[in-house]
Amino acid sequence: MTGTVDNYATASIKALSGQTITGTPTAEVINLGALQQNSGAATVTLEVQNSATGLADQLAGSFVKPTSATGFTNGGFATISG
Secondary structure, eight states: OOOOOOBOOOEEEEETTSOEEEEETTEEEEEOOOOOTTSOOOOOOEEEEEOOOSSBOOOEEOOOOOSSOTTOOOOOOOOEEO
16 A cells, blocks of 8 residues: 655735735734825735645635624635635
């Protein structure tokens, strides 16, 4: 019997719109820079990648969106699979 042991999938989040993401995998912070009050919406486009090296499991999961954050609109957050 032979088999292949894959690495665990490792999620990493990247801001495609240029912002800097810092923090830990369970508490990441997106720096929006300096924003003028009443200057319109700041938009952030995110991408989730499987950053595991070599052969790895497929990535699956979902986002937990804050429900009490005022001044923010979250959209386009779908379940991750594949």
